[in-house]
Amino acid sequence: MPRKIIVFGASGMLGSALDSELKTHGHTVIAPDFPGIDIRDAQKIADYVKANHPDAIVNCAGFTQVDRCETEQELAFELNGRALENIAESANRAGCVVFHISSDYIFSGSKPGEYLEEDSPGPLSVYGKSKLLGEENVKNGAKRFCIIRTSWLFGPGGENFVTKLLKKSREFEGELKVVSDERGRPTYSRDLAQIIRLALEKELRGIYHFCNRGVVSWFEYAGEIFEIMGEHRKLVPVSAREYGLLAQRPGNSALGTRKIEKDLGLKIRHHREALTEYISLLELAREK
Numbered sequence: 001m002p003r004k005i006i007v008f009g010a011s012g013m014l015g016s017a018l019d020s021e022l023k024t025h026g027h028t029v030i031a032p033d034f035p036g037i038d039i040r041d042a043q044k045i046a047d048y049v050k051a052n053h054p055d056a057i058v059n060c061a062g063f064t065q066v067d068r069c070e071t072e073q074e075l076a077f078e079l080n081g082r083a084l085e086n087i088a089e090s091a092n093r094a095g096c097v098v099f100h101i102s103s104d105y106i107f108s109g110s111k112p113g114e115y116l117e118e119d120s121p122g123p124l125s126v127y128g129k130s131k132l133l134g135e136e137n138v139k140n141g142a143k144r145f146c147i148i149r150t151s152w153l154f155g156p157g158g159e160n161f162v163t164k165l166l167k168k169s170r171e172f173e174g175e176l177k178v179v180s181d182e183r184g185r186p187t188y189s190r191d192l193a194q195i196i197r198l199a200l201e202k203e204l205r206g207i208y209h210f211c212n213r214g215v216v217s218w219f220e221y222a223g224e225i226f227e228i229m230g231e232h233r234k235l236v237p238v239s240a241r242e243y244g245l246l247a248q249r250p251g252n253s254a255l256g257t258r259k260i261e262k263d264l265g266l267k268i269r270h271h272r273e274a275l276t277e278y279i280s281l282l283e284l285a286r287e288k
Helices: 013-024 042-052 066-071 073-094 126-141 161-171 189-201 218-229 258-264 271-287
Strands: 004-008 028-030 056-059 097-103 145-150 176-179 206-209 235-238
Touching (some): 097 126, 097 189, 161 176, 176 218
Parallel strands (some): 004 056
């Protein structure tokens, strides 16, 4: 059955993929642009939701620049955390469900295996702590909700590890240093958009994980990118400490996805297949 869905953050990488996915499958998408509708403004959110009578709200908005969150902590907690109170309250008044996109960075990274939905969080960074606050505000505030945690997002319409690596490769001819002691599962924005649509249509509730298959380090991931492109670059593995990023990241943030595969009755494809598709799109764009 077609649904009317408000998507906050529809201009971002995931939001734009979701906008296209939902419309392609017959749903009506209402996509306010920031700063026209600021999710930190409780009254504006309440008025906007009331005026549009949605069946669901999907929140893809947030402050995702992990290192900037360390220096702009108040903004991080407002956008990633407290704003979810506004969305939850507005959804309750409208009688609709909230879908919220969260992060692998809510975990500490100390677990040797993949993190499950019921594992205890322990964020190391301001970004992770602010995303955890957002989850808590959805769980405690929304009468009906679905939280989908994801990781290492890449895809069209936004800056990501792939585009940053290729930009650095074009600008520097020498060896490239890449972090080798952080591991996770990359996620293609178009695959996640499909999962969100299916979760909406099948009315999933609670907490789920989604990312593409295959656990890699950033160093291994970089090697895959150049291999797919048929390029050879000298990559040098370094520790996160040596690399010197401001925010501390979890050493292992791989998310287990058996629950969502079981409840949606699907098998998730490997990130390498999705990465190959994305790189083909990048190469086509460069040729135009």
